[in-house]
Amino acid sequence: MPWEEIGALLGMLAAVLGVLLLAWLFTRYLAGRAPGLGGFLPGRSGKLQLLERMPLGREQALVVVRTGEKILLLGVTASEISLLRELSAEEAAAWDSETQAASPTAGAETPIPFRDALREVLKQRKK
CATH class of the missing domain: 1.20.5 (Single alpha-helices involved in coiled-coils or other helix-helix interfaces)
Incomplete structure (x- = not known):
């Protein structure tokens, strides 16, 4: 039993x-x-494209997003999304994977790492 x-x-x-x-x-x-952040994958085609996401805390992140021709650096928290700045053409080129993949040239500048671009943004905000 x-x-x-x-x-x-x-x-x-x-x-x-x-x-x-x-x-x-x-x-x-x-x-x-699903639509929204769950289905918001890097490299996704469409009018809105997530290029990079960097978590900063439990419910906080920095996000680089392409909206048409503009590339934006956003601060995301649980309660709001803030535009930190619109990236210049040179800064945007670092996250423009389509341009880099389509025309790899030997003399091209190396892309700016996300960490370095973030430091630049934070320096400029302090001024």
Whole structure:
């Protein structure tokens, strides 16, 4: 009799783990397809394109977004989105992966790393 109870308990445990695994897989699937930040993937085509995202804290991030021809540096928190600045053409070229992939030239300037661009923005804001 105890072996039957142990078998039933293991069966129920396996069923619960299976349901949890399926729920996790389903949410991962939905996150890639849903509009908004869950489905906001780098390289996505459309009018709005996320070029880079850098988390700063639990609910804070810096985001570089392309909107048509403009590239914007945004501060994102749980309660608001703030425009920090519009990037110049030179700064925007660092995040313009389409331009870099389409015309790789030997004499081209190296793109500015995100960290360095962020430092420049913070220096300019202090002035």
